[in-house]
Each structure stands twice: as C-alpha cells, then as structure tokens.
Amino acid sequence: RGLCSSSSSSSSSTGSSGLELRSLQQSPKGRNHQWVFLGCPGVGKGTYASRLSGLIGVPHIATGDLVRDELASSGPLSSQLAEIVSQGQLVPDEIIIDLLSKRLEAGGPKGETGFILDGFPRTVRQAEILEGVTDIDLVVNLKLRAEALLAKCLGRRICSQCGGNYNIASIDIKSENGQPGMYMAPLLPPPQCASKLITRSDDTEEVVMERLRIYNKLTKPVEDFYRQRGKLLEFDLPGGIPESWPKLLQALKLGDNDDKRSAAA
Numbered sequence: 001r002g003l004c005s006s007s008s009s010s011s012s013s014t015g016s017s018g019l020e021l022r023s024l025q026q027s028p029k030g031r032n033h034q035w036v037f038l039g040c041p042g043v044g045k046g047t048y049a050s051r052l053s054g055l056i057g058v059p060h061i062a063t064g065d066l067v068r069d070e071l072a073s074s075g076p077l078s079s080q081l082a083e084i085v086s087q088g089q090l091v092p093d094e095i096i097i098d099l100l101s102k103r104l105e106a107g108g109p110k111g112e113t114g115f116i117l118d119g120f121p122r123t124v125r126q127a128e129i130l131e132g133v134t135d136i137d138l139v140v141n142l143k144l145r146a147e148a149l150l151a152k153c154l155g156r157r158i159c160s161q162c163g164g165n166y167n168i169a170s171i172d173i174k175s176e177n178g179q180p181g182m183y184m185a186p187l188l189p190p191p192q193c194a195s196k197l198i199t200r201s202d203d204t205e206e207v208v209m210e211r212l213r214i215y216n217k218l219t220k221p222v223e224d225f226y227r228q229r230g231k232l233l234e235f236d237l238p239g240g241i242p243e244s245w246p247k248l249l250q251a252l253k254l255g256d257n258d259d260k261r262s263a264a265a
C-alpha cells in the first residue's frame with residue numbers, strides 16, 4: 001500500500017453545517033468553469049491548476065495560499081494557524097470557509113464567475129458544503145507514483161521576491177519488476193530567482209509524511225464523494241510537465257490547438 005493509495009469510502013450524510021460559502025454564482029448559465037483539483041501533497045496540483053487557469057480564463061484559488069497569506073498578515077488568526085500548519089494538520093472548516101468566501105467575494109467585482117479550486121474541499125464535510133452552494137462541473141484527481149511525492153515536496157522552492165514556484169528534485173525511478181521507469185526533470189529557477197529561494201516551513205520530511213497520512217484519512221473519501229456523483233476524472237501523471245501537460249489537455253478535451261476555449265465548453 002503506497003503513501004497515497006486508495007482507501008475505503010466514507011458515508012456522506014448532509015449535516016446542517018451552519019456554514020455558507022458566500023457569493024458563488026448559483027446559475028450554471030452564463031458562468032464560467034467551476035473545477036476542483038484533488039491530489040496528494042507533492043502531486044503538482046498547484047502547477048497544473050495554475051497553468052489551466054490561464055488557459056480557460058478562471059482564477060486558480062488555492063486554499064493553502066489563502067492560509068499562508070493569512071499567516072503572513074500576522075492577523076488575529078495567524079498564531080493559531082501557524083501551529084496547525086506547522087504540524088501538517090487541517091485548519092478548522094469554519095476558518096477555511098471564511099477565507100475562501102472572502103476570496104470569492106473579492107473576485108465578484110472583477111467579474112470572476114468560475115474557478116479552479118486547489119486544496120479545497122479536503123474533507124467530505126467541506127465537499128458537502130460546496131455541493132450545497134454550487135454545482136461543480138468537474139473534479140480532476142491527479143495521481144503520481146508514491147515514490148515521487150515526498151521528493152517532490154522536499155524539492156519545492158519558492159522565490160521570495162516574485163513568488164515563482166520551482167522544484168529542484170530530479171526524479172529518476174528505474175524500471176523494475178515489469179514496472180516502467182519514470183523521469184521528472186527539476187523545474188529550475190531563472191538566474192534572477194536562484195539566490196532568493198525559500199522552502200515552505202511545512203515541507204520537511206516529518207510534516208510531509210503527516211500531511212500524506214491526513215490526506216489518505218480525510219481527503220481520500222472526497223474522491224468517492226465525487227465519483228458517486230459522476231464528476232471525478234482520474235488522471236495518472238505519466239512523468240514531468242513535458243509528458244503530462246499535453247496528456248492532461250487531451251483528457252480534459254482541451255486539445256492542443258487554437259480552439260482551446262470552445263473545446264472546453
């Protein structure tokens with residue numbers, strides 16, 4: 001059983017949460033794509049969600065980024081959040097829903113009606129709340145061989161100046177016992193970022209292992225939640241960006257041609 005292997009499904013009773021996600025467009029007419037990206041830490045959700053967001057013209061909203069922005073703002077929540085995040089635990093639903101609602105509200109005046117969510121929902125309860133306020137079109141479940149996940153998290157680097165995301169891990173899994181090999185090249189920073197790289201404080205081996213454990217326990221059941229609703233698209237990443245990106249576009253029927261937007265409709 002791998003780090004990110006499947007687990008049994010969980011029941012999904014719709015409890016009254018008392019929570020609401022404000023300002024989501026209710027009507028499927030005239031709105032843009034509302035997609036969710038699921039996948040273990042290190043799988044590359046941020047990379048692919050952000051590339052796709054540029055392509056289909058909707059914002060990439062990562063709840064992990066919202067949490068880190070809140071942490072950096074030194075607001076009233078930051079010390080509570082710092083402790084939770086540094087241990088790889090999940091932030092309480094109420095806080096996450098509040099951060100996400102505010103982000104969605106801020107997009108309203110800019111005319112944002114769609115999104116690619118990355119890092120939300122992370123529990124069945126969060127999925128139920130989201131399903132209660134809008135009809136998600138598609139959930140992409142990104143999967144990567146377990147051997148690569150930890151290395152990908154440990155190799156992650158961010159430019160402290162421009163915010164660019166890079167990865168110094170070079171993954172070369174040799175073929176063995178009939179299993180094919182896999183190569184993932186590092187995503188190195190340009191020279192102007194190279195001296196300004198920082199590592200996320202929760203990307204240590206101990207915390208990543210805990211985040212993977214929590215993913216399997218609390219987020220894996222979210223896959224079943226969407227599978228049962230016919231919304232889940234499974235996508236096995238075949239390697240690094242050069243191999244994976246065109247295949248992902250194909251799987252999403254976005255094709256690699258000039259007609260990307262209409263193909264996405």
Ligand SMILES: Nc1ncnc2c1ncn2[C@@H]1O[C@H](COP(=O)(O)OP(=O)(O)O)[C@@H](O)[C@H]1O
Binds near residue numbers: 041042089092126
């Ligand atoms: N939907 C969520 N529910 C609860 N906690 C969250 C959620 N999204 C992000 N977090 C918090 O922010 C941290 C970083 O999230 P993220 O950047 O998505 O990490 P990962 O690389 O593990 O997918 C998580 O470990 C968790 O503490």
